[in-house]
Amino acid sequence: MAYLRLRQLVKSYDGKSNAVDRVSIDVERGEFITLLGPSGSGKTTTLLMIAGFETPTSGGIELDGRNLVARKPYERNVGMVFQNYALFPHMTATNNVLFPLKMRGFPKHEIGARAEQMLGLVGLRRFADRYPRELSGGQQQRVALARGLVFNPDVLLLDEPLGALDKNLREQMQVELKRIHREVGITMIYVTHDQTEAMTMSDRIAVFCNGKLEQVGSPLDVYNRPANRFVGEFVGDSNFFAGRADPARPGWIQLSGLGPVRIAGDLPAGEVDVMIRPERLRLQRPDEGDGMDNLIDLIVDDTINYGDSVLVIGKTRGLPLRARLSSKDGAALGPGAALPLAWAPADAHVLARR
Amino acid sequence: MPAFRGAGLISRDSLTAWLLVAPAVVCVVVLFIVPIGYVLLLSVTDPTVSLDHYRRFFTVPLYANVMVNTFRTSLIVTLACLALGYPLAYVMARRDDALAVILLAAVGLSFWTGFVVRTYAWLIILGNKGPVAATYAFAGWGSPPQLLFTSFSSTLGMTHVLLPYMVLALYGVMRKIDPSYMRAAESLGARPFGAFRLVFLPLSLAGVVNGCVLVFTMCLGFYVTPILLGTPKDMMISQLISQQIEDLLAWGFASAIAVVLLACTLVLLGIYNRFAGLDRLWG
Ligand SMILES: Nc1ncnc2c1ncn2[C@@H]1O[C@H](COP(=O)(O)OP(=O)(O)OP(=O)(O)O)[C@@H](O)[C@H]1O
Numbered sequence: 318m319a320y321l322r323l324r325q326l327v328k329s330y331d332g333k334s335n336a337v338d339r340v341s342i343d344v345e346r347g348e349f350i351t352l353l354g355p356s357g358s359g360k361t362t363t364l365l366m367i368a369g370f371e372t373p374t375s376g377g378i379e380l381d382g383r384n385l386v387a388r389k390p391y392e393r394n395v396g397m398v399f400q401n402y403a404l405f406p407h408m409t410a411t412n413n414v415l416f417p418l419k420m421r422g423f424p425k426h427e428i429g430a431r432a433e434q435m436l437g438l439v440g441l442r443r444f445a446d447r448y449p450r451e452l453s454g455g456q457q458q459r460v461a462l463a464r465g466l467v468f469n470p471d472v473l474l475l476d477e478p479l480g481a482l483d484k485n486l487r488e489q490m491q492v493e494l495k496r497i498h499r500e501v502g503i504t505m506i507y508v509t510h511d512q513t514e515a516m517t518m519s520d521r522i523a524v525f526c527n528g529k530l531e532q533v534g535s536p537l538d539v540y541n542r543p544a545n546r547f548v549g550e551f552v553g554d555s556n557f558f559a560g561r562a563d564p565a566r567p568g569w570i571q572l573s574g575l576g577p578v579r580i581a582g583d584l585p586a587g588e589v590d591v592m593i594r595p596e597r598l599r600l601q602r603p604d605e606g607d608g609m610d611n612l613i614d615l616i617v618d619d620t621i622n623y624g625d626s627v628l629v630i631g632k633t634r635g636l637p638l639r640a641r642l643s644s645k646d647g648a649a650l651g652p653g654a655a656l657p658l659a660w661a662p663a664d665a666h667v668l669a670r671r
Numbered sequence: 672m673p674a675f676r677g678a679g680l681i682s683r684d685s686l687t688a689w690l691l692v693a694p695a696v697v698c699v700v701v702l703f704i705v706p707i708g709y710v711l712l713l714s715v716t717d718p719t720v721s722l723d724h725y726r727r728f729f730t731v732p733l734y735a736n737v738m739v740n741t742f743r744t745s746l747i748v749t750l751a752c753l754a755l756g757y758p759l760a761y762v763m764a765r766r767d768d769a770l771a772v773i774l775l776a777a778v779g780l781s782f783w784t785g786f787v788v789r790t791y792a793w794l795i796i797l798g799n800k801g802p803v804a805a806t807y808a809f810a811g812w813g814s815p816p817q818l819l820f821t822s823f824s825s826t827l828g829m830t831h832v833l834l835p836y837m838v839l840a841l842y843g844v845m846r847k848i849d850p851s852y853m854r855a856a857e858s859l860g861a862r863p864f865g866a867f868r869l870v871f872l873p874l875s876l877a878g879v880v881n882g883c884v885l886v887f888t889m890c891l892g893f894y895v896t897p898i899l900l901g902t903p904k905d906m907m908i909s910q911l912i913s914q915q916i917e918d919l920l921a922w923g924f925a926s927a928i929a930v931v932l933l934a935c936t937l938v939l940l941g942i943y944n945r946f947a948g949l950d951r952l953w954g
C-alpha cells in the first residue's frame with residue numbers, strides 16, 4: 318500500500334467554494350512528487366493539510382497506514398520548508414538546525430553532530446555561526462532545507478522553495494535538491510507553478526486546477542499524454558485543433574478548417590481535440606519522410622529567438638499555430654513568410670471532447 | 672559643465688533642506704533649549720551661586736523618599752502595563768479578525784482620549800458616589816475603603832493612562848513578526864507554548880524594551896494624574912516640584928529637582944538607545 322495517501326481530500330475556507338476539491342493521491346515511500354498548478358489552484362492548501370495547519374473539510378490523510386488528520390502539527394513527523402524560508406532570525410544557522418532536534422527530544426549527545434552533518438550535506442558548514450540576515454538567499458534556502466531534513470521527517474513538504482531565487486541559482490538549487498533527495502531518500506512533496514522545474518525534478522507530477530487534481534503521472538506521461546486540454550496547455554507549449562473522428566475511417570481525423578489528417582494509435586469516436594507540440598512540427602523537405610506525414614502551412618506573424626531554438630508564431634488557414642524550429646531553420650524568417658511544415662501521425666495526441 | 676551644475680544642485684538642495692528644518696530648529700531652541708538652560712541656570716544661581724540645592728535634595732531624607740517613591744511607582748506602573756498590555760497586544764497582532772479590529776479601535780480611542788478626562792473618570796469611579804461605593808452600600812458592607820487620594824488610585828490611574836503607549840509599542844513590533852515563524856516552529860516539533868517562548872517572545876523583546884522605557888520615562892515625570900488621584904504623603908517628583916514653586920516660591924530648589932528628573936530621563940533614554948538596535952538587529 319502506498320506510503321502517504323490523500324483520500325478524497327476537500328477543503329473549503331468559506332463553506333461555499335472548495336479550495337481543494339476531492340483530491341486523491343497515493344505517494345510512494347521515497348518518492349519526489351510535484352504539485353503543479355496555476356496560482357490559487359489549491360497546492361499550498363493541500364500541503365497545509367498534510368502538515369496539519371489546516372483541517373480538511375472532509376476526506377482523509379494516511380501516513381504508513383495511520384490516520385494523520387486528528388494530530389497536531391507537532392505530533393506529526395512532517396517537515397516543511399516555507400517559500401520565505403521562515404528561518405528564526407534570532408538564531409544562528411546551527412541553532413536553527415538544532416531547534417527541531419531539541420523540540421523532538423533527540424538525545425543531547427548526538428544533536429550537535431547531527432546538525433553539523435546536515436549543514437555539511439547542504440554545503441554550509443562554513444556558515445554555521447551566521448545569522449540568517451548574514452546569509453544570501455540561496456544560503457538561507459539551504460539552512461531551511463537542512464532544518465527541515467535534520468529530524469528525519471517521514472515526509473518533507475516544500476512550498477515553492479526556489480521561488481525567490483534568480484534563474485541561475487534556481488537551476489543550481491534544483492540540481493542540489495535532487496542530489497539531497499537521492500542521498501537522504503526522504504519522501505518529498507514539492508509545490509511549484511513552474512512547469513520546467515516540475516518536469517526536470519519530479520518522479521511524478523500532480524497537476525492541479527481550481528482545487529481539482531487533473532492528472533497524476535510521470536513528467537513524460539503528463540507532457541506527451543495530457544489527460545485533458547488544461548493539462549496540455551499548462552504543461553509546455555501546445556497547439557490544439559478541434560476535430561471529428563469518424564469510426565468509418567480509422568486512422569484519420571477530420572480537423573475543422575484544415576481537412577483530414579493521419580493519426581496513429583486508437584482513436585476515440587466523435588468530437589475530439591488534437592494536440593500537437595510546437596517542437597513536433599518540422600520544416601518539410603521534399604526528400605524526407607515516409608510519405609505518411611501530415612502537411613501544414615504556417616504564415617509567420619512573429620518569431621522569438623531563444624538562441625538554441627526559434628519559436629515561430631503564426632497562422633494556418635486563419636487558425637493560430639506555433640512551431641519550434643532549430644535556430645538554423647528559424648533564422649531570418651520575417652512576418653508574412655510562408656513555411657511548409659510537416660508532422661508525423663504519431664506526433665499528435667488526441668483527446669475526446671467532454 | 673556637468674560638474675558645475677552638479678555643485679549648484681547640491682547647494683540648492685541643502686538650502687531647501689535648511690529652509691525645511693528651520694521652523695523646527697527655531698521651535699526647539701526657543702521652546703526647549705532656552706527654558707532648560709534657564710532652569711539649569713536657576714538651579715545653581717537662585718538665590719545665590721552654589722550647589723546647595725542639589726546637596727539638599729540628595730541629603731534630606733524626605734526628598735530621597737520622594738525619589739524612591741517616584742521610581743517605585745514608575746516601576747509598578749511599567750510592570751502593570753506590561754502584564755496587561757502584552758497579552759492584549761499579542762491577541763491584536765496575531766489575529767486578523769473582528770476581535771483584533773475592535774481591540775485596536777479600543778486602544779486607539781483611549782489613546783486619543785485626553786488623559787485628564789480619563790483621570791477624572793477615576794475620580795468618579797472611586798469616589799463616594801461612584802459604582803464602588805454603591806456596590807458596598809448595596810451589599811451592606813458598610814463604608815468602602817478609602818480608594819481615592821491614595822498611592823493605589825494614582826498608580827491605577829497612571830497604569831490606565833499609559834497602557835495604550837505600552838500596547839502600541841508592543842503591537843508595532845509584534846505585527847512585524849512573520850506568522851510563518853510560528854508555523855515553522857510547530858512543524859519542527861514545538862508545542863504552541865514552546866513556539867511562543869523560544870520564537871515569539873525573543874522576537875518581541877524589542878517591543879518590550881521600547882514600551883517599558885516609554886512608559887517608565889513618562890511615568891517619572893507624570894504630573895496631572897498623581898496630583899488629582901494621589902496623596903501628598905506619597906509624593907511623586909513632579910508633585911514636589913510643583914509644591915516648591917506654588918507653595919514656597921522656591922524657584923531655585925524646584926529647578927534643581929527638575930534637572931535631576933531630566934538627568935534620570937536622559938540616562939534611561941541612553942540605556943534604551945543601546946537596546947533600540949535590537950529589532951533592527953534581527954529584523
Ligand atoms: N486562509 C485562507 N482563507 C480563505 N481562503 C483561502 C485561504 N488560503 C487560501 N485560500 C483560497 O484557497 C484557494 C487556493 O489557495 P492556495 O493558497 O492553496 O493556492 P496555491 O495553489 O498555493 O496558489 P499559489 O501558487 O498562488 O501559491 C485560493 O482561491 C485562495 O484564495
Ligand SMILES: [Mg+2]
Binds near residue numbers: 360361362476
Ligand atoms: Mg501557494
